[in-house]
Amino acid sequence: MTTGTTRGRVLPVTDLSLVVLVGASGSGKSTFARRHFKPTEVISSDFCRGLVSDDENDQSATRDAFDVLHYIAGKRLAAGRRTVVDATSVQKEARRQLIDLARQYDVLPVAIVLDVPEEVCAERNAARPDRADLPRRVVRRHTRELRSSLRHLEREGFRKVHVLRGVEEVEHATVVTEKRFNDLTHLSGPFDIIGDVHGCASELEALLGKLGYVDGVHPGGRTAVFVGDLVDRGPDSPGVLRRVMAMVKSGNALCVPGNHENKYGRHLKGRKVQHTHGLAETVAQMAGESEEFVAEVREFIDSLVSHYVLDGGRLVVCHAGLPEKYHGRTSGRVRSHALYGETTGETDEFGLPVRYPWAEDYRGRAAVVYGHTPVPEATWLNNTICLDTGAVFGGKLTALRWPERELVDVPAERVWYEPAKPLRSEAPGGQDGRPLDLADVQGRRVVETRHQPRITLREENAAAALEVMSRFAVDPRLLPYLPPTMAPTATSKVEGYLEHPLEAFAQYAADGVERVVCEEKHMGSRAVALVCRDAEAARRRFGVDGPTGSLYTRTGRPFFDDPATTEAVLDRLRAAVGAAGLWTELDTDWLLLDAELMPWSLKASGLLRAQYAAVGAASGAVFPDALAALRGAAARGVDVGGLLSRQQERAADAAAFTAAYRHYCWPTDGLDGVRLAPFQVLAVQGRSLAGLPHDEQLALLDRLVEHDGSGLLHTTRRLYVDTGAPESVRAGVDWWLEMTGRGGEGMVVKPVGALVRDGEGRLVQPGVKCRGREYLRIIYGPEYTRPDHLARLRGRFLQHKRSLALREYALGLEALDRLAGGEPLWRVHEAVFGVLALESEPVDPRL
């Protein structure tokens, strides 16, 4: 308790804390709060009383008012914001509720007492019209209760208590904000985080050497961070302590406590602890040390802070792992979790407590690096990694370089201590199939992406995506990407055309893109192929047992019902990748390809028959009769006006329509007749290739097609156009006219640079489609070319589609970046799911 009578008291208040002002009515709490805290930090009971009853002095509303006050305070504390409660809080029960609230959110409760004479309070109240009726006895009671509380405040649970006596002291006090001990966000390292050492001094020296430290100092200015459990079990705990303590003292290292330090520290303080789990070894080894050193050790252990938040909040280091809600918090519960982790209350067959797999639930943005649980290999799970690789049990001593995220390890020299149970990974996760959680995808969500911040997914779209993803999609582990939708070129003004390349070239020229590639649009079905070198590679990277990849549609459905057919396609692809030497060249054992699978009739046969062929059949059946009737009437001299010629035109349009869809149908038998035209390598191990220029992309793919001996792969024809050069633009138009004149679907125009931003830094459309005049009959109906129809169709609205295309593109890029960065499955899936959800947004499907 700090008290004092000097003027100008300085009151330290922790930046994240629940500050409880204690004082009688009229003691000046509100004025004090206004003077020392932000208005939004302060919640007053009077204000809450007003909220629920329209009268700040309505005592009958007190109960509801405090419910509201506690609720608001809870929300603020959960969000990590300091909160000041302005209520009398002179009664123990009122304070107990606030202390409980602070504990619930793991923040420090701080009391500031305004001990002002009863007369002063009474005078002030009398001067206020709304409190003039307040009976004197109320203030008297407040003062009495306050006085009797003073001695107990620390015992009640306040971690800091400031008592201001008298009007003067209240007037002249100042509040200073203190950082929490665990807040080292201003330190950005770089760090080398070192796993559980357990007295393995020799291995520690070897590891420090390998990391580049010379006698505990890194010439590059790096900082070592120890995750605790320096002592017990191993051969030289004093040696380890000596090294680490020296490094910490000299500012070359940070250290958080492990449960073993904690127990040894209690032993050193004279508490009775069992000398089990390797403590006996430490005690024996320390027996030979000087008293002075032992005292230093005791002090060192006592000074350790349970966890650190580092590098702008991107990194959290603690011993046993920490859920996000505890990051940067201060409570016994947080310390206990940081030291021991959470257990389920059960014990396993070895008699050891079963640990709660907190990392499975972890969804935080900060990487959590910890130790405590010996695992054979350090692997990332949901942005967390355990570095205890059992050095003392004959495993290895592991360090993580941050921010590089590189692992460095040295093997144990021997088994120093027999483990109670074999080392194995307890988490059912990492890349071996930890299921996704519904909270990753359900409801309205905002996805942060590198290329376009904050993409919003609406609840109803997520609901539809959930249904399709759950019932029809391939295994999410093999679904690392969904292709974005593509906007068409701006509506053409060229006579007789709805779409024409001129607009596409002009649009890119306006966006500052000088060189574009026109790629033939294959009329098939969009297909994404994930092909792994072998089943082992698929298991290692994607955690699946059996399949060697996947082949799926724009909504993630498997292309072929029979997995054997998928494997047959993957076999052919694999052979071509191998023959083209791409595994080595791209240094990968898997490839993600964006492609078109043909013929269209293969996958869309249901739609073709139900809709397209049906229209052809109906028109084919009706026109001969209708035209005969019209001719008959005309022959009788009936004036049928323009009706006959109109019907003749309609019949011709319908025939043209039938001819158009027939181009995209051919029979297949097994894989005979099936063609796959890859047009982009999306990603390989460790790299997203979405930004690789299209000329380089196509060069890679040409080699792939060349080396395909099976006839499956199909080349994509292309033409490069300079958007500023009239002859080049003309050549592009001619190329398109020629291709679509022969029944081709059209082309896609893309900036050669692939991932391009405009002058204002916004993403440029990654491609626009430019569909052939005949092909568009399939989209807009057989008669769309009739001038009156065309005139109406030109009123189509493209803006939403363009925005949708960019949002989906950003999500797709994000999925690839996350995949390449080795991020956890849920992170990749979040972006992929987002694309599917956006696809169910209402937008004209003909665009």
Place this chain on the structure above:
Amino acid sequence: MFLTISTTGTPERPATDLGFLLHKHPDRAQAFSTSYGRAHVLYPEADPQRCTAALLLEVDPVALVRRGRGKNRGGAPDAALAQYVNDRPYAASSLLAVALSAVFSSALRGVCTARPERAAEPLPLRVEVPALPARGGPGLVRRLFEPLGWTVTAEPVPLDTEFPEWGDSRYVRLALESAELTLSAALRHLYVLLPVLDDAKHYWVAPDEVDKLLRAGEGWLPGHPEQKLITSRYLSRRWSLTRQANERLELVRLAETDDSEVEEIDNAVGEDTETEEKPTPLAVLRREAILTALTESGAARVLDLGCGQGQLVQELLRDVRFTEVVGMDVSVRALAIAARRLKLDRLGERQAARVRLLQGSLAYTDNRLKGYDAAVLSEVVEHLDLPRLPALEYAVFGHARPRTVVVTTPNVEYNVRWESLPAGHVRHGDHRFEWTRAEFRAWAGAVAERHGYDVEFRPVGPDDPEVGPPTQLALFVARTVKEAKAA
């Protein structure tokens, strides 16, 4: 969009009287505005021996789409009709029936001031519809028209002569002949039966639709052997329109994304299930078996995972021992139907507090499902592709971990006992697999082992000595820590 009506005549009763009966002069081509385009009436032939009237409806496909945007705009709410590529401009659909009744309204009612006696008597008639959409094929066309006194010729139209393997389209070339019917009866037959055969849903059915059907069906519908089918198809459009809710449009768009039909993915609820389902005895037996298992387990808080339309949830709510019942399904549409079935919006507070419906998916772990006594997965696992079953297994047995889990699934061995099921077929279009008893036991046994449950198996339905019961049930009970140690 096109049909012809012909008659033959004699000098006393010239065929050209058709012009009087239809109130349309044979020597003029006349045009009329209707909601979906212009209707034309003209006569390709008109002499005393033979007279043919043709009705041609010029449907404006763009207007059809544009009008269809949004609810309550009098447009086309059906997804297929929202396409520019649409058979409506060519096929003789309900649009043509509407045009028919508008253009020939007096004839339809049998009113003819010029030739009243001829309007009341039968005449030789031939009706040709070159492209008639007919769900049910030529067989149904005959079943509908023959009992009315028509001689029916109905030839299927092939989908595409270049692709004979695609088979026939749903259109038939129809010719009807009769000498026993009045023109009014013939028109009324067409007015009702064209939309019935088309069976598409093209306009908002007005509240007076029942009256219209009764008027047009007067004298022939009550005694028709297919009366039930005609009535239900004609009026079923009403229901299909009310369920045209937003819940479906997102799925329509996802189907379009994949170039597939919406029915391919929006099939969680069977087409005919909304009409009050006749409980098949097996479904009842299944629910009884599940209830028995749950009651034995003493469960009070129960999850129905994959609750579909909520039949089991409803059953569970009738038993007060179940203090909390949660139905979960991935299909928003199924949940909407379940909510209607349970009358959730009208339940009393106490009852409502016992039940909750959630959208969720067993492909994901879900913290909302933790802490329940029991979970039921009735006829659920077979709707998942086998490779995705481990995710379901983990979500239920590894993550939610209720003490009791009841799983039912078809026994494929029993399929040979279903007479209506062709050999080798699964029982439901969406079943990704069906297991034998041995396969089910192997899976359930392995699941129990992996997650610390004991499992027993029970037959549901008659236990055939050779092929077993139609449904198999596995009852999983979690081992306590003690039991696990002992084991």
